[in-house]
Amino acid sequence: MALERTFSIIKPDATRRNLTGAINKKFEDAGLRVVAQKRIQLSKAQAGEFYKVHAERPFYDELCEFMASAPIVAQVLEGEGAIAKNREVMGATNPSDAAAGTIRAEFAESVGENSVHGSDAPETAAVEIAYFFSGLELVG
Numbered sequence: 001m002a003l004e005r006t007f008s009i010i011k012p013d014a015t016r017r018n019l020t021g022a023i024n025k026k027f028e029d030a031g032l033r034v035v036a037q038k039r040i041q042l043s044k045a046q047a048g049e050f051y052k053v054h055a056e057r058p059f060y061d062e063l064c065e066f067m068a069s070a071p072i073v074a075q076v077l078e079g080e081g082a083i084a085k086n087r088e089v090m091g092a093t094n095p096s097d098a099a100a101g102t103i104r105a106e107f108a109e110s111v112g113e114n115s116v117h118g119s120d121a122p123e124t125a126a127v128e129i130a131y132f133f134s135g136l137e138l139v140g
């Protein structure tokens with residue numbers, strides 16, 4: 001399997017509850033390395049741009065409000081098969097469907113406030129990384 005990079009967000013519900021370290025321990029224990037990281041607060045417009053693929057979904061406005069409601073941690077994770085590995089460690093979108101031991105099973109509050117984002121494919125990983133980080137900020 002190839003060394004990959006994927007984009008990850010620790011969402012407002014998790015930063016509010018001081019779970020940044022607990023969540024990143026899960027990633028690091030799974031062999032993923034944080035190679036870029038920043039704690040920022042998005043505007044609703046910036047959240048809307050990031051999630052524009054969901055613009056037609058009924059929950060879009062609520063999702064953008066939530067993502068702008070408190071700081072997030074934007075990060076790039078690197079590892080063998082990092083895109084799939086990240087999704088595996090995150091667990092299913094709805095925490096009631098998430099496998100035991102996953103981040104969403106342990107920490108998510110609801111399907112909307114589900115603690116983490118992770119890219120779903122190489123193309124989206126590249127676009128999402130570039131939205132938040134310059135090449136100079138990816139430090140290995």
Ligand code: DAT
Nearest residue numbers: 059063092093111112113114116117118120
């Ligand atoms: P994922 O974050 O697992 O990639 P997604 O891309 O389908 O899931 O949706 C993006 C986010 O939108 C998700 O993390 C939380 C929110 N969301 C998805 N489905 C929802 C729903 N039925 N109700 C409220 N929010 C939802």
Ligand code: MG
Nearest residue numbers: 117118119120
């Ligand atoms: Mg998604």
